[in-house]
Amino acid sequence: MLSYILRRIAATLPVMAIVALFVFSLLYIAPGDPAVVIAGDQASPEDVERIRQSLGLDRPFLIQFGSWVWRILHGDLGTSIFTNLPVSALIGQRLGPTLSLMTVTLLLTIVVAVPLGVVAAWKAGSLIDRVIMGFAVFGFSLPVFVVGYMLAYIFALELEWLPVQGYTPLAQGFWPWLENLILPAVALGCVYIALIARITRATMLEVLQQDYIRTARAKGLGQGGILFVHALKNAAVPIVTVIGIGIALLIGGAVVTESVFAIPGLGRLTIDAILRxxxxxxxxxxxxxxxxxxxxxxxxxxxxxxxxxxxxx
Amino acid sequence: MSEALLRIDDLHVAFSTRRGMVEAVRGVTLTVEKGEMLGLVGESGSGKSVTGFATTRLLDAAGRVTGGKILFRGQDVTKLGGDDLRQLQGAAMSMIFQNPRAALNPIRAIGLQIADAILTHKRISKEAARGEALELLRAVQIREPEARMNAYPHELSGGMCQRVMIAIAISCNPSLLIADEPTTGLDVTTQKVVMDLLADIAAARGMATILITHDLGLAARYCRRIAVMERGRIVEEASPRTLFSTPQHAYTRRLVAASPTSTSRIEDLVTEEEREGYAAMLGKPRQEPAYGTPPLLEVRKLAKRFDEGSAAVADFSMTMAGGESVGLVGESGSGKSTTSRMICRLIDPSEGDIVFDGQSIGHIASRDFHRSPLRKDIQMVFQDPNESLNPRFTAFDCIAHPLMRLDGMRSGDALRARVEECAVRVGLPLDLLPRFPHQLSGGQKARVGIARAIACRPRLLVLDEPTAALDVSVQAVVLQLLDRLRRENDIALLFVSHDLNVVRMLCDRTIVLRNGGIVEQGESRALFDNPKTDYTRKLVEAIPHIETGKMLAAAL
Structure with a gap:
């Protein structure tokens, strides 16, 4: 097992190298002189030249790339042009809120979606199945920001159960932390709950057709044992796959959600960085x-x- | 007389389908006494399995008992629900299934799967249940039971999986066991071992058994009483001796005729009235190849090694003349399918050469062989007609495809004529050509598979268990068809099978394989009548013959 994990980590190295090359080329793929791009619209020619030299843009591409990678391997992600703070420090400040949001969303999604999917498959064709799948279609079709504003309006402004927006670090207590994350997590999780519930239902339906489920019934096992011990574990591989893809997609969703709920996370940092x-x-x-x-x-x-x-x- | 253990009274079961309700069981009445082994025999679609599932209450959601009673120890099973039902299932009444590997949870250790059944019905600790599971593995004669407790189904052979299923079924000492085709798909030798084990366990524990099977020979060997089912009804019920010597119902007569025995010939497999046309064809003398004609196929020292290192096939040599039929037999894992695939040029041999009609083809990579002009001459019929046809191709497309690819025919009248000619030759009604595989019966699909294989007029047909998935009556027809094709079109047949009775009838010569090597070969009848090696003798003895003579006399 350990050797497998090590081999897999080794296999990710080329992937990371290609990603790094692509990320580094961003500057050059963008139209125009990188120094002019970085300096912005109001810069004088002297400013541009100063930036060019300070960034080493006058040196050959591969040498620049090499020294950039070298610095990254030493934990130096460079310095923000706008704030003059180290990028790693900027990311470090914003990591907490985003990680919190993603963790809470993911837990919420799994806890809600998997049982919904299992129940829908078990009662396939019944009213409860149709209600769950109806909700799933609804969850798919609503954009995060619509759900977000709706939730904020109902639960924060009208009912005043939860704060409208903002973020409290976990260090200041569990409830204040969670309280701020509930609405964003629900808004962000909607699509994933719908997606994972549907996948769970489809996979479970297939598994429930298998001979070994009939064997489990022949043994006299109860419905719960059949569904959760024998069926769900067999259905797990596709479900885990989709959850994984969900985590990747969550990153994009977090950017929008953080804007709606004014959470100072990586999403906000990304938007600000792109705008500047x-x-x-x-x-x-x-x-x-x-x-x-x-x-x-x-x-x-x-x-x-x-x-x-x-x-x- | 005391009440029978199980009394099924005028049972009706219907399935709701897209085309409305379909009755699968229409008025079955039968009884099973304590400790008895009853054979329930019929072909696919006869309702024998549905009767079993109705009794154990394991019908699909679409199936429903629409009439009649199933009295088990005086209690109507059809009316039970909830906890009462669960106390019955797996405890007083249990079931084992066809395809044991699929019937076990692939990701749960077998020890746990046995313990599941025990823990459901007995209030004991997990450790105690594990101990009982271990004892059960011993009872079903699994070697190294301690190590096997943590094994997963994919690590065990099919026969071992069925033993595990038996262990699960007997874990709570049921008084009735329903075995639904327990040995279909297993080797003949494994089949014998598993069935002997099942019979011993049933006898030792006084457990009544219903053996559901399509194999009359198997039922005759193990049951004192056999009920024959056809289209949802029991048409005849008698002792094996009566059933074979004086079958009463027309269907039973046909079934008895179609079941191959140690002495039957292909022409015996049908009833009198169907025999005439075939006999006329047999009368024609076959043209013997002129003396000195080179063999059609010559295989020299063929070997195949897969990644793990040990050879799947080693030092395999054979020759075949045009129009000859050769049987390749052996247990699973003996290398017979690997050999046939190498000869078909579907996989590459590691060593050795294959010479077809004077040309060496062993060195052409299998992925390039489709471009060889000899591809037309060597065709294959696959084991499972359900799996080997593209579900999106109509029967016409299936047969036309090789003609377009290998004979360079374009769609049009000429192609249509050739496809129809093939269909006629295999006895496939022309109005079935536009249908998709799922709209055809097993026998019809087998014919499509054969028609596809003979479409390009091959000279060698390699058949990998072509009738293993078919009912005996369909098998009889397919075997006659193959024999006729060989005689009329001079197609050589290389017939891979574990069914020795079939090989004996169809093949002039037989090669017995074991662990990738040839154990014995020779003229079929002589080989089976006087096997020279213990292995061949074991194979021959394991076939459940329909013997009306000495064996039954000894049993009665």
């Missing part, structure tokens, strides 16, 4: 997200082997 053309920050964030994505994929593959003994590497 703060290239080092954009590069740092894209690199981080790619890294997380590769990591999630690795975790999914490891979970496969835990769930299904037939999968061996």
């Amino acid at each position: 053309r703060d290239y080092p920050v954009i590069q740092g964030i894209v690199l981080l997200f790619s890294f997380v994505y590769v990591l999630v994929n690795l975790m999914i593959d490891v979970v496969y082997t835990l769930v299904d003994p037939r999968i061996r590497y």
Whole structure:
């Protein structure tokens, strides 16, 4: 198992290298002289030249790339052009809120969606199945920001049960932290709940047709044992796959959600960086997200082997 | 007389389908006494399995008992629900299934799967249940039971999986066990071992058993009483001896005729009235190849090694003349399918050469062989007619495809004429050509598979268990068809099978394989009548013959 994980990590290295190359090329893919782009519209020719030299843009591409990678490997993601703060520090400040939002959303999604899907498959064709699947279609079709504003209006402004927006770090207490995250998590999770409930239902329906489920019934097992011990675990591989893809998509969703609920996370940092053309920050964030994505994929593959003994590497 | 253990009284079961309700069981009445083994025999669609599932209350959601009673120890099973039902299932009454590997949860250790059944019905600790599961593995004679407790189904052979299923079924000492085709798909030798084990366990525990099977020979060997089902009804019920010597119902007569025995010939497999046309054809003398004609196929020292290292096939040599039929038999894992696939050029041999009609083809990579002009000459009929046809191709497309690819025919009248000619030759009604595989019966699909294989007029047909998935009456027709094709079109047949009775009838010569090597070969009848090696003898003895003579006399 350990050797498998090590081999998988080794296999991610080329992927990360390609991502790094792409991220670094961002500056050059963007039209125009990178120094002019970075300096902005109001810069004088002297400013542009100063930036060019300070960033080493006058040196050959591969040498620039090499020294950039070298610095990254040493934990230096560069300095924000706009704030003059190290990019790693900027990301570090914003990591907490985004991680909190994603974790709460993910937990909420799994806890709600999987049982819904199981029940829908078990009662396939019944009223309860149709209600769940109806909700799923609804969840799919509403954009995050619509759901977000609706929830904020109903539960924060009208009922005043939950705060409208903002973020409180976990260090200041569990409830204040969670209180601020409930509405964003629900808004962001809607689509994923719908998606995962549907996948769970479809996979469970297929598994419930299998001969070994009939064997479980022949043994006299109860409905709960059949559904959760025998069926759900067999349905787990596709469900885990979709949850993994969900995590990757969640990153994009978090950007919008953080804007709606004014959460000072990476999403907001991304938007600000793009608006200010703060290239080092954009590069740092894209690199981080790619890294997380590769990591999630690795975790999914490891979970496969835990769930299904037939999968061996 | 005391009340029978199980009394099924005028049972009706219907399934709701897209085309409305379909009656699968229409008025079945039968009884099973304590400790008895009853054979329930019929072809697919006869309702024998549905009767079993209705009794154990395992019908699909679409199926419903629409009439009649199933009295088990005086209690009507059809009216039970909830906890009463669960106390019955797996405890007083249990079931084992066809395809044991699929019937076990693939991701749960077998020890746990046995313990599941025990824990459902007994209030004991997990450790105690595990101990009982271990004892059960011993009872079903699994070697190294301690190690096997943590094994997963994919790590066990089919026969071992069925033993595990038996262990689960007997875990709570049921008084009735329903075995639905328990050995279909297993090797003949494994079949014998599993059935002997089942019979011993049933006898030792005084457990009544219903053996549901399509194999009359198997039922005759193990049951004192056999009920024959056709289209949802029991048409005849008698002792095996009566059933075979004086079958009363027309369907039973046909079934008895179609079941191959140790002495039957292909022409015996049909009833008198169907026999005439075939006999006329047999009368024609076959043209013997002129002396000195080179063999059609010559295989020299063929070997195949897969990644793990040990050889799947080693040092395999054979020759075949045009129009000859050769049987390749052996247990699963003996390398017979691997050999046939190498000869078909579907997989590459590791060593050795294949010479077809004077040309060496062993060195052409299998992925390039489709471009060889000899591809037309070597065609294959696959085991499962359900799986080997593209579900999106109509019967016409299936047969036309090789003609377009290999004979360069374009769609049009000429193609249509050739496809129809093939269909006629295999006895496939022309109005079935526009249908998709799911709209055809098993026998019709088998014919499409054969028509596709003979479309390009091959000279060698390799058949991998072509009748294993078919009912005996359909098998009889397919075997006659193959024999006729061989005689009329001079097609050589390489017939891979584990069914020795079939090989004996169809093939001039037989090659017995074991662990990838040839154990014995020779003229079929002589080989089966006087096997020279223990292995062949074991194979021959394991076939459940329909013997009306000495074996039954000894049993009665």
